[in-house]
Amino acid sequence: xxxxxxxxxxxxxxxxxxxxxxxxxxxxxxxxxxxxxxxxxxxxxxxxxxxxxxxxxxxxxxxxxxxxxxxxxxxxxxxxxxxxxxxxxxxxxxxxxxxxxxxxxxxxxxxxxxxxxxxxxxxxxxxxxxxxxxxxxxxxxxxxxxxxxxxxxxxxxxxxxxxxxxxxxxxxxxxxxxxxxxxxxxxxxxxxxxxxxxxxxxxxxxxxxxxxxxxxxxxxxxxxxxxxxxxxxxxxxxxxxxxxxxxxxxxxxxxxxxxxxxxxxxxxxxxxxxxxxxxxxxxxxxxxxxxxxxxxxxxxxxxxxxxxxxxxxxxxxxxxxxxxxxxxxxxxxxxxxxxxxxxxxxxxxxxxxxxxxxxxxxxxxxxxxxxxxxxxxxxxxxxxxxxxxxxxxxxxxxxxxxxxxxxxxxxxxxxxxxxxxxxxxxxxxxxxxxxxxxxxxxxxxxxxxxxxxxxxxxxxxxxxxxxxxxxxxxxxxxxxxxxxxxxxxxxxxxxxx
Numbered sequence: 339x340x341x342x343x344x345x346x347x348x349x350x351x352x353x354x355x356x357x358x359x360x361x362x363x364x365x366x367x368x369x370x371x372x373x374x375x376x377x378x379x380x381x382x383x384x385x386x387x388x389x390x391x392x393x394x395x396x397x398x399x400x401x402x403x404x405x406x407x408x409x410x411x412x413x414x415x416x417x418x419x420x421x422x423x424x425x426x427x428x429x430x431x432x433x434x435x436x437x438x439x440x441x442x443x444x445x446x447x448x449x450x451x452x453x454x455x456x457x458x459x460x461x462x463x464x465x466x467x468x469x470x471x472x473x474x475x476x477x478x479x480x481x482x483x484x485x486x487x488x489x490x491x492x493x494x495x496x497x498x499x500x501x502x503x504x505x506x507x508x509x510x511x512x513x514x515x516x517x518x519x520x521x522x523x524x525x526x527x528x529x530x531x532x533x534x535x536x537x538x539x540x541x542x543x544x545x546x547x548x549x550x551x552x553x554x555x556x557x558x559x560x561x562x563x564x565x566x567x568x569x570x571x572x573x574x575x576x577x578x579x580x581x582x583x584x585x586x587x588x589x590x591x592x593x594x595x596x597x598x599x600x601x602x603x604x605x606x607x608x609x610x611x612x613x614x615x616x617x618x619x620x621x622x623x624x625x626x627x628x629x630x631x632x633x634x635x636x637x638x639x640x641x642x643x644x645x646x647x648x649x650x651x652x653x654x655x656x657x658x659x660x661x662x663x664x665x666x667x668x669x670x671x672x673x674x675x676x677x678x679x680x681x682x683x684x685x686x687x688x689x690x691x692x693x694x695x696x697x698x699x700x701x702x703x704x705x706x707x708x709x710x711x712x713x714x715x716x717x718x719x720x721x722x723x724x725x726x727x728x729x730x731x732x733x734x735x736x737x738x739x740x741x742x743x744x745x746x747x748x749x750x751x752x753x754x755x756x757x758x759x760x761x762x763x764x765x766x767x768x769x770x771x772x773x774x775x776x777x778x779x780x781x782x783x784x785x786x787x788x789x790x791x792x793x794x795x796x797x798x799x800x801x802x803x804x805x806x807x808x809x810x811x812x813x814x815x816x817x818x819x820x821x822x823x824x825x826x827x828x829x830x831x832x833x834x835x
Contacts, residue, residue: 342785343405345413345568346775347394348580349420349498351375351385351440351601354393356401357772358413361785363795366410368769369400375440381687383442383471387426387434387500394501398566412568416505416558417779418577419584419771420498422518423469425476430492432503436484439476440497442638444679444687446475449482452537453520460533465524465614465622467685473519477539494543498577505574506556511545512576513624514583524622525612550628551578551586552781552788575782578626580771581606581634586626587774588741588765589796595724595735596765597717597754599744603640605721608632618723619683626774627788635682635720640713641744643675643691647709651702661706662749666812670704671696672820673712674827680716683723686828694823710750711813714757715820721758737761739799741770748803755803757817759810764802 343366348355353372359365371393376384402412423441428434439445447470453461454468470476473494481488495503496515503509516522516529521544523530534541548555555576563570578586581604590596595607609631614622621634648658672694679687693708725734738760745751745764755762767773777795780786786795 341411343410343413344415344417344776344779344783344785345398345402346417346419346772346777346779347398347501348583348769348772348775349390349394349418349501350580351421351442354390354397355769355772356394356397357769357776358401358405358410359773359776361780363773363777363791365768365773366408367401367404368772369397369404371396376437381444383440384437385440386437390497390501391504395565398568402567413572413779415573415575415779415783415785417575417775417777417782418498418502419580419775420496420501420515420577422496422515422579422581423472424497425473425480426495426497426500427480427487427491428493428495428500428503429490432493432500432507432509434500435487435491438497438500441471442678443476444470446470446479447687449475449478452478456533456536460530460536462614463523463525463530464520464533465612465616466520467616467619467621467681468520469681469685470687474521474537474539477543478537481539491543493545495545496579498579499545502555502574502577505558505562507559508556509545510548510555510576512548512551512553512555512578514551514578514626516547517624518579518621524614527624548576551576551582551626552628552778554782573779573783575778577775577778579623582623582626582632583774583778584741584770585632585774586777586791587770587772588739588767589792590739591792591796594739596739596741597721598742599640599717600742601641603637603717603720604634605717605724606632606634607724615723615726618726619681619685620723626778633724635724637682637716637720638678638680639675639691639716643677644709644713646677647706651706653706658706658710659747659750661703662710662747662753664703664707666707666711666809666816667704669695669697669699671700671708672816672823673708674820674823675709675712675716676824682720684824689824690827692823692827710753711757711816712820714754715817717754718757718817719821735760737763740764740802741767751803755805756809757813759805761801761805762803763799765797765799767797
C-alpha cells in the first residue's frame, strides 16, 4: 500500500460517499450514508444541507478509519464531487438560509420564459438547453417567491461548493459546475454578467471562479478536521460536478463515448474545444481538467422509473432484470419512462409516461421487460442526440463505454447493447465520481499531474455485451414506435413543447 492517500467526497442526490485512494488510483476504502430528498409539493425537490454534512461526516470517518485499520495513513488531501445544478443560498459565512433546491426541482419552469426573451447571442453563450432545475432559474424563483431570503443571501452556491465552504471556510466556484448553471458564458469560460443582469439577478451572489476543478481551494479547518477525524490544514481541491468527476475517475479519453446508468442516465464525450448542440437538448460543460469540455445527453428516466415500476408491481430488482432474458415479442407493450419529464432530447418537464398497446396476451414478465426496453429507448434518444444522428456524416463510435451501478445485470447489459446497436465495454472502477474527486485532491496537493491521471491511472474496460444484429433490427422498429408514442403524448397535452 502506498503511504500517501487522498479522500474523495461525493455529495450525491440521496447519499454521500467517501472514497479513499492511494496515489496509484487504487480504491483503499469507501463508505456511504444517505439523506432525504423532500417534496412538499409536486415538482419540488429539496434537501437540508445539515443532513448532507451529517452524512459526509459519518461516511468520511468510516472510510478514513477503515484505511487506518488496514495500515494506511490518514488522507493527505481532499477532493470533491457533487450533484450538479441546484442552488444553496447562504449567509456570508456559508450557513444555508433555506433547504437546498435540487436539479430535479421543476418549480422554476415559469422562469424559463425570461431566458427565451434573451438575445440570440446571449443564448448562444449559455450553450445549453433550458431546464428549470439549473441554478439560474431556481435563483429567479427564490427572488420572486421568497424575496426576504433572496435579500438576506450573500452567496448562491452549487451543492459541492457549499460543502467545500463547510470544509475550508472559503467561498469559491469552479468551471465544471458553474458552466452548468445557465448563468455562465460557456465558450468564454466565465460568469455571464450580461445575462445575469438581463434576468434581474444580483451578480454579487456568484462566487469567484477558480481556474479548474483540480485547483487548490483552501485548507481543512481545525473544526472540520475534528469532526472528520482528519489532520487540520490539509489541502482541499476545488472539485467538480459529479459527471465531470466520474469521467475523470473512469478514465474516459477524447474519442470515447461513455454511458453511465444510475437514478438517471448520461451519455457523454470529451471535447478539445467547446461545441454546442443545445438545439438537440445536449449539454455542454467544462470538464474536470484545466482546459477540457464535454457534451452530455441526459435522461431523467433510468433507475428512477425502473424503481417505480418495481415498487408498483411488487417485484425485486432480480426479477426485473431477469425479465430481460425473455425474448421480445412484436406485440409486447411499449413503456414510456418519462414519469417526471425529460431532458435530452425533449427538454420537457411536463412530459409523462405510459404503457401502450396492452392486451390480454401480456403478463407480468412482458410488463417488466417492457420497462427495461423503454428505459433503453430513452437512453437511445439521448445517445442519438449526442451523436448528431440528425446530421448525416458524423462518425458513430465503434463501441460504448459502460459505467454506473445500474448496469451490472448481464441481461440488462445485453438489452442495452441490442437497443443501442453498439458493443458495451464495462469500465472496472468502483465509485467513479468519488475516485475522480480523490484524484483531484491528489492533484491539488501536488501528488499527481493530469497526465498521470489520464494515462497510467486510467482503469481498463472489458467487453460486457455484443449486439445481436437481429435483435437490433427488432428493437429499431419498436424504437420508432416509441418515438411516435412520445410525440403523441406531447400533442395530447401530456407534455409541453
